[in-house]
Structures are given as C-alpha cells and as structure tokens.
Amino acid sequence: MARPLGSVVAALGGTLMGPAELVIRRLAPLATACEDELAFIAQARYASQLQTTQAGALIVPPALQEAAAQRGACIVTDDPYLYFARLTQWWTREHDPAEPAAIDALASLHPTAELADGVSIGPFAVIGARARIGRGARIGAHAVVGADARIGADTRLHARVSVGERCVVGERGILHPGVVIGADGFGFAPHQGQWIKIEQLGAVRIGDDVEIGANTCIDRGALDDTVIEDGVKLDNLIQIGHNVHVGAHTAMAGCVGVAGSATIGAHCTIGGGAVVLGHLTLADGVHVSAASVVTRSIAKPGHYTGMFPIDDNASWEKNAASLKQLNRLRERLKAAEQAIALVQKNTSPP
Amino acid sequence: MARPLGSVVAALGGTLMGPAELVIRRLAPLATACEDELAFIAQARYASQLQTTQAGALIVPPALQEAAAQRGACIVTDDPYLYFARLTQWWTREHDPAEPAAIDALASLHPTAELADGVSIGPFAVIGARARIGRGARIGAHAVVGADARIGADTRLHARVSVGERCVVGERGILHPGVVIGADGFGFAPHQGQWIKIEQLGAVRIGDDVEIGANTCIDRGALDDTVIEDGVKLDNLIQIGHNVHVGAHTAMAGCVGVAGSATIGAHCTIGGGAVVLGHLTLADGVHVSAASVVTRSIAKPGHYTGMFPIDDNASWEKNAASLKQLNRLRERLKAAEQAIALVQKNTSPP
C-alpha cells in the first residue's frame, strides 16, 4: 500500500512542489499524519497547522503554496477538499480493485431474472422473477431483489439490502447493509376503533448516483411512487415515508424521519435526527438543523432550527418549568406594562 | 390490470352511479387520476375537487352523490376512505394473487419444526427447533424463526425478519424486512464502574392483526414478556424496550422510541420520532404529537405535545439564548410587579 507522490499528481492533477518519488503509504488526518503520509489543508485560514503537522506531504490551496513548500512536499490545487475526495477514490481503486464479476453458486436466481454483463451476485442473494440487474452491478450477500425490480448499471447493493418488487434503483448507486427499499407505507383507514390496511400499490424510484446508509428505509408509495432524485445522499437509520419526494442532491444525516407525502426540494440538507412532518413542502436550498422538527412548509431557502438548548439539568428543570407558564408570563408582562403606563400618566408633571 | 367498475361494486358494495362496464386500470390519487382511473373523495368538504379531477370514476360520500353523478361515474358509500382501503385490498388480491405455498429447497428447517398446511418458506430462511408455523403463514427469504417460537396462521414475515427463541407472533400479522423481535432488552447492573449483564429471560408476545414496519425492534422482556396486543400498527425504525406493554389498536409512526417497562394504553397514537420514557403509564386514547418526549405518566385521554417550534435560525438563536434565562426572567417579572404595586400604593390618591 504505497504510491509515489508523482503518481497522485499524474492521476489527479494539481501542481507538485517537491520530489515526485516521495513514497506515500497512507492518507491521514493532518493532526496525526507521519512522514510517509499525505494530508490536506482545506483552507488558508488553517495555515497555522502547517507548522505543527508531521505529514510527509500536503495538499494545499494556492494561498498556502509558498508556506507549504517551505516545510516540505506539497500538491497545490484550487479545492483541496475536493482533491482529497478524488484522491480517496483513486487510492481505493489502486489498492482495492474490484474483484472479477462472479455469480456465487449459492445465490438464488429466478430463471426469468435478467442479468447484464459483468454482474456480481454474492452468496445467498435472492433475485426475483423478471428482476433486471444492470451491467457491472454488484449484489451483496443476502441481498434480495424483488420481482420486477430494476438495479441500474454499476450500482452496488451491500450485504442484506432489500429492494422490493417493482422498485427501481438507478446507476452508480451505493446501498449499505440493511437498507430496505419498498416496504409498505404506513397507511390505514380507521374503522370502529381498528385500523384497516391500505395496500400500498406504488413503488420506489431512486435516481442515479444515490447513496443510502445502513438500515435506512424508504417505503413504497400508496398509489404513486416514492421518488428519490439523482445525487441524493442519505445517511444511516433514516426513515422516508410513502409518497415522499426528495429533490436532487439533497443530503440527510443519520436518524432523520420524513413522514408521508412530504416534498423536499433539491440541494437541501437535513441535520441528524430532524423530523419532517407529512404533506409539507420544502423549497430548494432549505437547510434544517439537527434534531429540528419541521411542522410547516418552508417556501424560502435558508437555515431553520428548532431545538431545546441543552443545559445542566438543574438549570434546565427551572427553565422548563417556567416554559410551561410562558404564555401566562407574557400576559403578566402586558399587565405590568399597562400598569406602568398608568402610573406614568398619573405621575407625569401636569 | 383492469377491472370493470361494476366488479368493484359487486365485490365491495356501495351504490353505483354510471356504467358498470367502465374499465378501471388503476387506483389513483384524486389530483392526478386519469379517465381510466378510480379515485376517492373522503369528505363532503372536499367537494370543490369534483370540478378539477380528471378521474374516470369517483368514490364519494352520500352528500356528494348528486354533484359527483353530474360529472361522471361514481360509487356512493358512507365512508369513502374505508371503502378505498378495502378496494386496495381487493385490487391486490385480484392482480397479485398469493403464489402457491412452497418450501424453498434452500431453506434450513430444523427437523423438529412444525409446519402447518399451506406454509410457504423462502430461500435461506432458518426455522429453529420446535418452532411452529401456522397454517398459511409465509416466511420470507432470510427470515429466522428461533427455537420454540410460534408464528400464527396467515402471518407474513417478509425478507430478513428475525423472531427470537420462544417469541410468539399472532395470526394475520405482517412483519416487514429487517424487523427484529426478541433481541435482548437493555439491562445491566452497575458494578465498580462496569455493567454486569442481566440475562433477558422473558420473550415477546404479539397479538393478532399486528403490522410491524421495516427495521423495527421489539426487545424480549427481562423476566416477564414484552406484550403487543391485537391490532397494533408500528411503522418503521421503532424501538420497543423490554417489558413494554402496548394496548390493542394503538398506532405508532416511524422512529418512535419506547423505553423499558412503559405501559401504553389501547387506541393511542404516537407521532413520529416521539420518545416515551421508561416505567410510565399512558391511558387509553392518549395521542402524542410527533417528536414529543413523554416524561411522566398520562392518566387522561387527550392530545399531548412538546416540541420546540422551528424558526429561521437567527430567530431561534435569540430565543434559545433567552430560554436559558427564562426562570431568571420570571423572577425579574415578579420583582417588577412588586415594584409597580409599591409605586401604585405610593402614588394612589389618599
């Protein structure tokens, strides 16, 4: 696991300052990097870290070129963070090349399933009737692809992913272990104190370049489909209800819950543990802080928050108790203001 | 996938206004329904949508019979939403009939497991020693039924459901992919800074007609059993702790957490992301809003809420900062009121 620094620049560009033959054995965080490791400084305002890092080579922005070159080898590039992302991809391809495509003998393939060229199927995977798996897709151990489902080219289902019947996953997707696509949405009609199931007749349609974290669930639509557009990134343990529509390139952190029929715009970010209630619409470019509850539609791009500030427990107890009387406090304040006004009037010089 | 409108009424009742031979190709939402699609209007107050929908036929309440019949075919019924729920069930049976029962050759069945007539077992499912699977039950791919567990008649375990040893699932249940029934409850005794495991000796007992969403977990009891009564509906990614008791026909939305030994009444609803702390009791008919934290027992039916209202981030920051001084504000207000009273006394006419 080692590459000369020059091979990095040959593959990814950037301006090399220093010896091309310097051997890099690992990509490392700036703070702990050693002399045979490559780290990055994203922005010029972190320039002070140039003095303390032990990294053998650095990826830096143009503003730090001079200072970085004085301390040792560096690669200069406009956007070091982006460069670093691409470097991790190149590093992975170099050191962990994809295994040759193979269909495990212990997989269960329906005779009517269609597998394109270069498909890999892991042990104990189950591919249902008429399912279609695109060229180069990799289906992990214990993954289940339901009847009439489609998996796009070069998409990877890790172990234990379920894609329900008729659901569609686009190209170049990554679905992590335990993901459930296309379980029934939560729909019931109340009747005499009981719940009558509404069969969920829609499916889930997922665009290209979508990544979905471990144990995240996306329910199928009631009548129409649940839709996840291109480039969406979902972290682990997220719940997406039926008929939700998530716009392109929106990202959600772990443990988010989106209730049924919510429409979330493109280029949004939703912080970890946030909840979006059902039937709401969020515009493009809405950013919701962690653990906030979206209770109304948001038409304007921006940053929105609603969470109780944490405090030492004793202070919290006092403030929380007062909070339950806050409306009463407001009324008392109004009464005090009126009393003051009256006193002022009575005591003002004639 | 098409049925004449008359066959719907023949199967489900209601009063048909219009041609029985009208062909319906899909059930559709009112807003997007086309001329060969069937939609519903739940209540008379949505009458205005009669004018805009393109649906070929409508299910409407009696109050809309006249107006609906003027625009085209309709089925009149007292509760259109309930009718629609039953319609989805009928539609599913018509178009997606259950496959003939079969035991997949790649399943792992313990020789002492008891399978009733008409049981289906999917590929790579594992049925443990002395487990009993009721008549007509369907066990999905990769499902695991532990030793001495029981699955009721006509219950369906989707792919990758685990039912732990000695746990019981009633009849006509639906467990979605990734459900874990009967993992150990979270119980430890503290000892010299470490946690000593309390083996969880109880099991989980689930009643009839229970539906459990994808990746939801219900822990086994510590000594007694965790109990889910008949007709309970749980959405995805819910955590039910050990020794919890959930009353009949209670419904919980996604991402709810119920801590150990909580007792939740019948006919309750718990909104998405809500948390119920341990050892509490909620009466029948308690409705908890999404993302609210139940920190005390609730003896009275009703609607309960506790969530920080979302706001633009700048406003939230100001209000959250003030919130941390709320109790101090209350004290200041009290002092102001006293000062006002004193001034009033001093300035009142003698």
Place this chain on the structure above:
Amino acid sequence: MARPLGSVVAALGGTLMGPAELVIRRLAPLATACEDELAFIAQARYASQLQTTQAGALIVPPALQEAAAQRGACIVTDDPYLYFARLTQWWTREHDPAEPAAIDALASLHPTAELADGVSIGPFAVIGARARIGRGARIGAHAVVGADARIGADTRLHARVSVGERCVVGERGILHPGVVIGADGFGFAPHQGQWIKIEQLGAVRIGDDVEIGANTCIDRGALDDTVIEDGVKLDNLIQIGHNVHVGAHTAMAGCVGVAGSATIGAHCTIGGGAVVLGHLTLADGVHVSAASVVTRSIAKPGHYTGMFPIDDNASWEKNAASLKQLNRLRERLKAAEQAIALVQKNTSPP
C-alpha cells in the same frame, strides 16, 4: 426448569435464610412473583413491598434481613441487584447451555478464513477472505464477516450481523440481530451542487465486553478508525458516525445518534433518542438525558438536559407561540424595568 434455593447460594454466595431445598421454578418480578419463584428487593427503601409480595424467596440487602426472614426464605447480600444480574446469568447457563460448536454445512466460508477451536457458524453465514474468528465465538445465521475482519474469542454475533472488511470486534462481545459494523461513514465534498464521495478508508475497532443492540450501526472511519472501547453497552437502533470515539463502560439507550468525529468519555450515559453533534468532546462521567441534543462540548462531569416539556396540546400551542417571541419579551421586560426605575426616582420622597 427448577433449582433448589441452596444451589443458587452454592453458585453465587450470599447468606441463605430458610430451606435450601425450596424449589425455585422461575426468577420473577417482585410484584407478580408466586410461591415457587425468586425475586429481589434492591434497596431497603422498598421494604414495604415485603408485605405484599407472594414470592417464595427473596434476595434482600442486609438492612432487610430480619423483616425478610420473618416472612419466608431469603438470600441476604450486599447488592441484591448485582446478585440478581449474576443469578440471571447462572440461570441461563443452567437451563440453556450453549450447544456444541458446529459449522453449519450451509455456511459460506472463504478458504483463507481462520477459525479457532470451538467456533460455531450458523446457516448461510458468510466468512470472508483472511477473516479470523476467535476461540469459542458463535457466528449466527446470515451473519457476514468481511475480508480481513477479526472476531474475538467467545464473542457472539446473532443472526444477520454484518462486520465489514478490516473491522475488529473484541472478546466476549454480543452483537444483536441486524447490527451493521463498518458501513461507510457519511463523507462527501461539495462540488458544483453535487456531492463527491470521500471513500472511507478507516475501519471500526471494538473492544472487549461490548454489547450492541439490534439494528445499531457503527460506521467505519474516514482515515483513522472509529473506536468503541471496552465494556461499552449500546442499545438498539443507535447510529455512531465515522471517527467517533466512545470511552470505556459508557452506555447509550435506544435511538441515540452520535455524529462524526465526536469523542465521548468513559463512564458516560446517553439517554434514549439523544443526539450528539459532530466534532464535540464529552468528558468522562457526563450523563445526557433522553432526547437532549448536545450542541457543544461538555468539559465537566454532570447531568445535562435539553428537551421541551410535554403538555396538553392546547397549552403547548400557547407556550410555543410565546416562545417564538421570547427574546422580544426579554426586551420588553427590560424596558418595563427601566420605566419602573424612572417612576420610582420621580416619585421617591425628596
């Protein structure tokens, strides 16, 4: 399933008061225990329950020895709760002895995997290249151990656990169904409105005596490893982001989310549904209440809380509306105080 009371004391110690031959058929909660059942009273302040329990025998602290012995058989020990924990372990070993080690014929073992003595592998488990399974470890049905991963001696992976490539689990661990260790952390560089994946090159290192609840996820580090130290206990449906460090003997209840690069000290407890934001540091001995959001580092041990108090919905609506004007209320109060001061000055006796 029955043991004489004397055999309990012979195995676990304590002072027996009463007949050693008394047959115990079950460990039971105090409130519902019957005459052939054994229950415990943790502390002297629960002494009143001595009068009402029907338990055949009790485990009690020294302060209750006399009162307990008067009503019937008892075992006296300094820490009844700890004694009870060990009793559940002994009871389980007695009644549910581990089955003899066996490698299921339907498991998929890579030829280069190394299995120590006494390893059990369940049906349809998958053990990857060069993976090492320690002595006495039990790998459940459908578990997946990735290439180069290591599972410590006597650790148990329940059904459907995934341990990703290169990840390490220590000795005597318990991982419940659906656990995902080593899925990719959530890391992307923004570029022209899209997200460029940062390959996650680290792994997960889990210490000894760690228990991880059903469907909990621990992501692999971006460059360095995500670390869970010895004795940590995680409940169900928890999300641990990449590069998180959890100190020894810390416990987290269900549905907690810990964002990337957070460092949580030793001997902490995190309540159910709490969220810890990324890149924060929590000292040893920090206790976070359920559903609280940790938005800043906490340097001092103690108890911290931040959650909106639940109320009847009508009261909540009023208080929540006032909360959105809280900062304005504070300003109004300040103005009122100033007005009062002025009036006081004007009306004070000369």
